[in-house]
Each structure stands twice: as C-alpha cells, then as structure tokens.
Amino acid sequence: MTAVVSSGPAVSAGPDPHPASRPPSRTGVVRKRFEIALFTAPALVLFIGFVILPVVLAAVYSFYNLPAGFRWDNLADPDRFVGFDNYVRALSTPEFQRAIGNTFLILVMSLLIQGPLAIGIALLLNRKLRGRGVFRLLIFVPYVLAEVIAGLAWKLLLQPGGGVNAMLEACGLGFLRHNWLADPDIALWTIFLILSWKYIGFAILLMLAGLQGVPDELAEAAQIDGATWWQTQRYITLPLLAPTVRIWAFLSIIGALQVFDMVWVTVAPAVRRISTETMATYMVQQGQFGGQPGYGSAIAVILFVISLIIALVYQRLALRRDLTGAITRGVQ
Amino acid sequence: MSTMTASTGEAAARERRRFDWSQPFVYVVALAVAAVAIGPVLYVFVGGFRTTADLNANPAGLPDPWVFTNWITVATSPRFWGNVTASLILAGSTTVGVVIAGLMAAFVIARYNFRGREGLYTLFAAGLMFPLTVAALPLTLLLRTMGLHGTYLGVIIPGIAFALPTTIIILVPFLRAIPDELEEAARIDGATRVGFFWRILLPLSKPGLVTVGILAFVASWNGYLLPLLVISTGTLPQEWWPLPLGVTQFSTQYSQDTGAVLAYTSLAMIPAMVFFLLAEKRIVGGLTGAVKG
Structure with missing residues (x-):
C-alpha cells in the first residue's frame, strides 16, 4: 500500500539496472549493441509500422477527399487536397454532433451509475461468504463474452416478441413492454443497460481486489472505537479504495469513448443513424462502408484528440499518484 | 467455518457475531447480482433447445418439447x-x-x-x-x-x-x-x-x-x-x-x-x-x- 500513495512520473523505465558493472571491452560493446538491436527490432518494426504509422496516416488522409478505391497517388493529386474541410464538415454535421453527444452520454452515465453500483456491491460482498468463488466466476461471465456475441444474445432477448417483454408480461408489468432496440427514443438507454450488464462484473471484481488491499486492522480499530458499519466504510475503506476507483474510472472512460461493437451489431443501421450513433460507429460507417476514407480519417483524428486530451488531463489530475505503485503491484 | 479448531474457536465466534445480522441480506444481494449476470446467458443456452415455433409462442417459457436438433445441427456443421x-x-x-x-x-x-x-x-x-x-x-x-x-x-x-x-x-x-x-x-x-x-x-x-x-x-x-x-x-x-x-x-x-x-x-x-x-x-x-x- 505504501507504493500506491507514493508519487512518480507517469512513465518511467526506472533506475539504472546495472550501476557501474563490467569493464567495457571493444567486442563487448559491439556485441551488446548488436543484441539490443536484434532484440528490439521485431517489436519496434511492428509497433511503428502498424500502430504509429496508421495513426499518422489518418492525420494525412484527413486533409484529402479520397475515393473508396483509394490509391497512393490520390495523395499527390492537388484537387483532392481539401485542407480542414473534412473537419469543418464533421463538426457541423448534426449526425456527428449527435454521435459525440451519445458517446459522452454513455461515458458520463457509466461513471455515475456503474461506479457507485459496483462500489456498493463490492463493499457488501467484501466479507467471508460461502460460495464466494462461484459468485466471482458468475459475475465474470458477461465480461468474458465477446461484445458481439453478448450483443447478439441481447438482441434476441429484446426483440418485440422476445424473452424480456414476455417476462415483463408474466410479472404483470406488461405496460413496460417496448421495442427496446428499435425505438429511437430508448435505444440508446437500452445500449447503456446492456453495456452496464457486460462491464459491471469486471468493475465489482476490480473493487473487490482493491478492498483486499485495505488492511482489516483499520476497520477493526474503528469498530472498537464505536464506529458503525457505514461509518467504517465511509471514513476508512472508501478513501483507501480511491486508487482503485480512479483506475476503474480511467478504464471506463477510455472504453466508453470507443464503443463500437455493441452498437454496431444490436441496432439496425436506420435506427442507429437517428438515435444511437457513436463516434466509432460513425467513423466506420462513413470511412469504410460509406466510401469516404478521407472524411472517416478526420473523424478518427477527432476521436483520437478527444481521447488523448481526456486521458492526459485525467492522468494529471487523478491518476498521477497511483502510477508508480500500480506498475509494480499489477505484475505480482 | 464449521471446521474451526478449538484454538481459533473464539475468533470464529467473534466473527460470527460480527457478521450475523447482515448475512442473509448480503446473500440476497449476491444472488440477485449473479442472477442478473448469468440469466441472459442461461436464456440463450436453454433457448437453443427449443423449436422456433415454441419460442415464438411462449418466449419466456422452458423448452416444450426439448429438442436437440439445433445444437446437433450447429455442432456438426463445418x-x-x-x-x-x-x-x-x-x-x-x-x-x-x-x-x-x-x-x-x-x-x-x-x-x-x-x-x-x-x-x-x-x-x-x-x-x-x-x-x-x-x-x-x-x-x-x-x-x-x-x-x-x-x-x-x-x-x-x-x-x-x-x-x-x-x-x-x-x-x-x-x-x-x-x-x-x-x-x-x-x-x-x-x-x-x-x-x-x-x-x-x-x-x-x-x-x-x-x-x-x-x-x-x-x-x-x-x-x-x-x-x-x-x-x-x-x-x-x-x-x-x-x-x-x-x-x-x-x-x-x-x-x-x-x-x-x-x-x-x-x-x-x-x-x-x-x-x-x-x-x-x-x-x-x-x-x-x-x-x-
């Protein structure tokens, strides 16, 4: 736990692993350089070629009006260079504005609803329980399913004549029947519920893991001093859980900004366009299937910049003090 | 907990006293959470044993009759x-x-x-x-x-x-x-x-x-x-x-x-x-x- 509250730079390769070791011989130096080059080459080549380069290319493409059948010499065609037009067009298109709004709605709702719910459940369950292991496995099930497969399962359940409506009917709640994923007024909320179902188990497990790091002695001491269960949680356990909560929130934010699979497979394109479009679905729709790689790339860059700003701000404001300890703790 | 030795019996008793009051409630919450997590998955699994006509007629029911053709067809399909x-x-x-x-x-x-x-x-x-x-x-x-x-x-x-x-x-x-x-x-x-x-x-x-x-x-x-x-x-x-x-x-x-x-x-x-x-x-x-x- 001491490591958790210690401070440090966000990214550090740590102290020199070999202080003042062996006397350098000529062949030794050459050999060492050769080893370094040989060992890092595969990772570097792959990383630069398939991670860095595409992101850079996205920035380049975003300034062009490119055809669906893209060829490299399109970039040399001055008529295709459109400057910031793609960005202007994206930011002034109601569809994309709605996509940004939807994405942020999912982000904020995840933080406000999934977070407290997961913390509450984890606090309740943080004790010796029979069948605790089984419980952990069960709540982990939604998380391990591919988002697409979970989405298809829910799509079947939420059909007008599907299991959920029938269940509501059977419980005398027939007035709650909806066409969950096809009604533009509620489709986004339905998506949010499915996403919560899928990811809250992971949040609970994360919080439970964080609670393991809170020493029992503190809570015991508080109880001896007459604190109630709630007071113990509020003033002892929750503050010590804060690093875990901050990390969960970071994860949740990054995930929410990129919601794609779930929306793509559960909602019909016509409904998606008017009510549940996210930044990622809009990007793929326009860039890949709409045959406008240049415009799609501009969307990708906007998504990237938004994610980067949020990540950097969040790291600076909230995550900074957790990081050093986190790296070492995470690998046990 | 029931197999505690005599030397730790006292600690166990204290533990029981401390947790007793809320234990049933906690189990109810745990069960509810687990049911929500696993329910839809179970529905999909069980639904695979039903005919489409049965599913359409009674979407929330249990298979009537149980059929294995769906599973067999899928499990034997290249x-x-x-x-x-x-x-x-x-x-x-x-x-x-x-x-x-x-x-x-x-x-x-x-x-x-x-x-x-x-x-x-x-x-x-x-x-x-x-x-x-x-x-x-x-x-x-x-x-x-x-x-x-x-x-x-x-x-x-x-x-x-x-x-x-x-x-x-x-x-x-x-x-x-x-x-x-x-x-x-x-x-x-x-x-x-x-x-x-x-x-x-x-x-x-x-x-x-x-x-x-x-x-x-x-x-x-x-x-x-x-x-x-x-x-x-x-x-x-x-x-x-x-x-x-x-x-x-x-x-x-x-x-x-x-x-x-x-x-x-x-x-x-x-x-x-x-x-x-x-x-x-x-x-x-x-x-x-x-x-x-």
Whole structure:
C-alpha cells in the first residue's frame, strides 16, 4: 500500500539496472549493441509500422477527399487536397454532433451509475461468504463474452416478441413492454443497460481486489472505537479504495469513448443513424462502408484528440499518484 | 467455518457475531447480482433447445418439447468449426507473436543499460493512447497495399502490434524484479547475457508471460472491428471467418430461425467461457496492472 500513495512520473523505465558493472571491452560493446538491436527490432518494426504509422496516416488522409478505391497517388493529386474541410464538415454535421453527444452520454452515465453500483456491491460482498468463488466466476461471465456475441444474445432477448417483454408480461408489468432496440427514443438507454450488464462484473471484481488491499486492522480499530458499519466504510475503506476507483474510472472512460461493437451489431443501421450513433460507429460507417476514407480519417483524428486530451488531463489530475505503485503491484 | 479448531474457536465466534445480522441480506444481494449476470446467458443456452415455433409462442417459457436438433445441427456443421478454427488460429498466432516480440523488447529495456532506454519504454507506453479504433481505417488501406487485406495475417500482425504496449509495460517490471545477483552468479558461472535470458530469466518470468499471453488471447479472440474491416470485406469464404464475424453473419442469414441462432450463439460462447473462467484471476490482475501502468 505504501507504493500506491507514493508519487512518480507517469512513465518511467526506472533506475539504472546495472550501476557501474563490467569493464567495457571493444567486442563487448559491439556485441551488446548488436543484441539490443536484434532484440528490439521485431517489436519496434511492428509497433511503428502498424500502430504509429496508421495513426499518422489518418492525420494525412484527413486533409484529402479520397475515393473508396483509394490509391497512393490520390495523395499527390492537388484537387483532392481539401485542407480542414473534412473537419469543418464533421463538426457541423448534426449526425456527428449527435454521435459525440451519445458517446459522452454513455461515458458520463457509466461513471455515475456503474461506479457507485459496483462500489456498493463490492463493499457488501467484501466479507467471508460461502460460495464466494462461484459468485466471482458468475459475475465474470458477461465480461468474458465477446461484445458481439453478448450483443447478439441481447438482441434476441429484446426483440418485440422476445424473452424480456414476455417476462415483463408474466410479472404483470406488461405496460413496460417496448421495442427496446428499435425505438429511437430508448435505444440508446437500452445500449447503456446492456453495456452496464457486460462491464459491471469486471468493475465489482476490480473493487473487490482493491478492498483486499485495505488492511482489516483499520476497520477493526474503528469498530472498537464505536464506529458503525457505514461509518467504517465511509471514513476508512472508501478513501483507501480511491486508487482503485480512479483506475476503474480511467478504464471506463477510455472504453466508453470507443464503443463500437455493441452498437454496431444490436441496432439496425436506420435506427442507429437517428438515435444511437457513436463516434466509432460513425467513423466506420462513413470511412469504410460509406466510401469516404478521407472524411472517416478526420473523424478518427477527432476521436483520437478527444481521447488523448481526456486521458492526459485525467492522468494529471487523478491518476498521477497511483502510477508508480500500480506498475509494480499489477505484475505480482 | 464449521471446521474451526478449538484454538481459533473464539475468533470464529467473534466473527460470527460480527457478521450475523447482515448475512442473509448480503446473500440476497449476491444472488440477485449473479442472477442478473448469468440469466441472459442461461436464456440463450436453454433457448437453443427449443423449436422456433415454441419460442415464438411462449418466449419466456422452458423448452416444450426439448429438442436437440439445433445444437446437433450447429455442432456438426463445418461452418461452426471453421469459425472456431479461424479464431483459434488468429488468437493463437497473435498470442505467440506478441509474447515473443514483447518479451525480447522488454528484456532489453529491463536488463540492458544504454542511451535511449527510457525513450524506448516511453514510446511503447505511449502506445496505450493509440487505440485500434483510431488506426482502423488507414490500417485497412495499408493492408490492402501490402496485399494482406482479406487474409489472417492482416488481422494477426496488427493484433500483435496493438498488444505490444500492454505486454511490454507488464513485462518490464517483472524482468527487472529479478535480482542482479542472479545475473552476476550466472556470469561467473560462464553464462552470456543471452544465456542468462534463456536459462534463468525465462523460467522465472513465466507467471508474467502467462498473464500477458492471456490478455492478448482475450483481446484477439473477442476482437470484432479488425476482422470486420479486414476479413469480412475480403474474399475469404464465411466458413473461415473468426467466430465474432461468423456468429453475426449466421444471425443475419438465419434471422427467422431463432432457435438455430440461439444454439449457434451459445456454442460460440462456450470456448471463451471455459478458457476465461479458468483464467479469471489473471485477467483481472493483468488488466488492473496494465491499465495502472
């Protein structure tokens, strides 16, 4: 736990692993350089070629009006260079504005609803329980399913004549029947519920893991001093859980900004366009299937910049003090 | 708790007293949460044993009659097994690739001292800020140019590249935690640095390798965006698409036959569930570690 509250730079390769070791011989130096080059080459080549380069290319493409059948010499065609037009067009298109709004709605709702719910459940369950292991496995099930497969399962359940409506009917709640994923007024909320179902188990497990790091002695001491269960949680356990909560929130934010699979497979394109479009679905729709790689790339860059700003701000404001300890703790 | 020995009996009694009042309530909450988590999955599984007519007539009921034809049809179809094989090939190759490339780079960053070491680490760590979603479109065009569009390699290679940051960030501290004295001792006994890597570092870092391997496997097995862009728009026949693509395709094609779609979906859930439930602790531990880094 001491490591958790210690401070440090966000990214550090740590102290020199070999202080003042062996006397350098000529062949030794050459050999060492050769080893370094040989060992890092595969990772570097792959990383630069398939991670860095595409992101850079996205920035380049975003300034062009490119055809669906893209060829490299399109970039040399001055008529295709459109400057910031793609960005202007994206930011002034109601569809994309709605996509940004939807994405942020999912982000904020995840933080406000999934977070407290997961913390509450984890606090309740943080004790010796029979069948605790089984419980952990069960709540982990939604998380391990591919988002697409979970989405298809829910799509079947939420059909007008599907299991959920029938269940509501059977419980005398027939007035709650909806066409969950096809009604533009509620489709986004339905998506949010499915996403919560899928990811809250992971949040609970994360919080439970964080609670393991809170020493029992503190809570015991508080109880001896007459604190109630709630007071113990509020003033002892929750503050010590804060690093875990901050990390969960970071994860949740990054995930929410990129919601794609779930929306793509559960909602019909016509409904998606008017009510549940996210930044990622809009990007793929326009860039890949709409045959406008240049415009799609501009969307990708906007998504990237938004994610980067949020990540950097969040790291600076909230995550900074957790990081050093986190790296070492995470690998046990 | 019932098998406590006499010496700890007192502690056990105290524990019982402390927790007794809320215990039933806690169990109710636990049961409710578990039921919500598992209910829809069970519905899909059980639904696979129903005829489509039965499903339409009574969507919330139990199978009446139980039929096994859906499951048998799917489980004996070359298409399903082709999907599974494709997913295994993609996830397996990605995992092997990222573990090898990541371990080599992490080894250098952790155990060599050279100028640019910090920079190298920062470069890979910054990769966490480059999500696949952002790179997806240019990547597809790039793969087309390289002739990899529509091939497994077109999914595997970017999959390795995007799994590298997490892998390296988890492995570097792991490799560094192995004491220098061990390396000294190995060198005195005549081992080169590479020999030390093979004989000592590798066996000692096995838990870390397992964690990063599982994380890479999960990401690849469940991945949808990359196969959607690279494979579904290519010429590969549907029997050889990976599972997430295959399942969506099947459900579109047979959307009228709900029973068959439920059976296909449930069978598609099984491999992942078996594998991942076994690895639950490592996934949670690894993800927290990865993200914290």
